[in-house]
Amino acid sequence: MLLFVYAVLVFLVLRFSVTLFNFLSNPKLGYYGKHFTEQVSVIVLTSLAENDVEELLFSVENQDYQYTEVIVQQGESIPELVNRATGRYLLFTSSGVTLQNGLINSLIYRTKVFNLGVLSLIPTYKAFGFIEKCLYPLSDFLLLNLLPLRLIRLSGLPAFTAGNSDCLFFDSATYKRYNWHERLNGKFPEAIEIIKMVKQQQLKAEVLLANKFIYHRIDLKDMAGFSRSLLQTFSDSNLAMLMYLALVIVGPVVVVLFSLNPALAVLLFGLIFLTRVMIAFLTAQSPILNVLLHPIQMAMLFVLLLRGGWERAKESIKRKK
Structure with a gap:
């Protein structure tokens, strides 16, 4: 005892x-006030059963960053979606999230300054009902008391890995050189697996808290998926x-x-x-x-x-x- x-x-x-x-160490994405003009391809990954992309598309349309194209998955594999993309950068996101002003400029700035192979953000979760308020803090609770997020970028060890599929940001040329999703057979991305592969290529990966740049609401209909993510x-x-x-x-x-x-x-x-x-x-x-x-x-x-x-x-x- x-x-x-x-x-x-x-x-x-x-x-x-x-x-x-x-x-x-405050591992949050900051607002840097920088402005860029490179094209960004926003690739929205969704299952056939999901139709809740309107709010996400509205948030992209109303971004303060105008140099974007949006590609919504409609049965295609992820490599097929990437082949359609023309952007200098690729932003993979999922239905059910909303993007806030300042996000894309800040993603580009952070990627450029630290020469990142991938940048993933942990979204800020929205909760309205009692059950959601009991559930949505759990993933953050687990992550932040088990892993020092700053060490993901500072250490090249794949063991220091986390990530979230709601926001994966790549330099397009680097991504297409390695075809990370194709190595996962084109399936819906498991961010942790992607970031491990990036680090195995001796490239830098970073995971930060979204700091209200991205909001996500938990789907109470998919408790099995939430259990798997935990x-x-x-x-x-x-x-x-x-x-x-x-x-x-x-x-x-x-x-x-x-x-x-x-x-x-x-x-x-x-x-x-x-x-x-x-x-x-x-x-x-x-x-x-x-x-x-x-x-x-x-x-x-x-x-x-x-x-x-x-x-x-x-x-x-x-x-x-």
């Missing part, structure tokens, strides 16, 4: 340290996911209930409180609301990760057969 208490405390301190690093934070490893659940969700509850040590309880809850507050400020969420909803959010995270892990295990068994 004592070893378990130490393991929980050490892991919570490590998570707090990672969150503090992210908070101090599991990707652990590189689809069920073992890593189960260890996380044991140390982060089950661990603090067990320690508080069985130790009956007020000082230890204050330390645990203090680390959790500070972690939630820092993540909330980084991602334009409500700190007070996230602290109050923390127990419910962790219960939902527990269920969603187990669901994603179970589906992953079933897929592995099917492939072996």
Whole structure:
């Protein structure tokens, strides 16, 4: 029991340290005030079942950046869409997001200055109902207390990888040289896999928080997809996911209930409180609301990760057969 208490405390301190690093390094896309004139091809990736692209197209049309062409996927493969693109840059995005003014100029500036092979943004999530407010902070919560985002660009190691398919920005010539989506058989992009391949080519990759330049609303109809995206934070490893659940969700509850040590309880809850507050400020969420909803959010995270892990295990068994 004592070893378990130490393991929980050490892991919570490590998570707090990672969150503090992210908070101090502030890994957000900035507004740089630069203006460019290169053509940008906005490639909207959508499944046949999705028709909700009107809001995205409206936001592109009303951008302060006028040198754009929009290509919406209508049954074509991603390599086919790229062949149609004429832009100097490629912006892959998905239906259900909206773009804000300043985004494209800032993407181009960041890509030019740091000579990036790919730049991915983690969107700012919109939530309206109670369930959405419990769900939408979970992906940011996992990411920002497990991975220092600045190290993705600073380190060439593929192990330091994250990403989001709602915004993948490439120099067109570099992209066409390597055909990253074609290596994934042209399927809907898994941003993490794309960024790993970019880093394996010794090119720079960067992942930043969108800082309100891109908004995304969670589709409550696709909980299976949301579970899979949460599991990707652990590189689809069920073992890593189960260890996380044991140390982060089950661990603090067990320690508080069985130790009956007020000082230890204050330390645990203090680390959790500070972690939630820092993540909330980084991602334009409500700190007070996230602290109050923390127990419910962790219960939902527990269920969603187990669901994603179970589906992953079933897929592995099917492939072996």
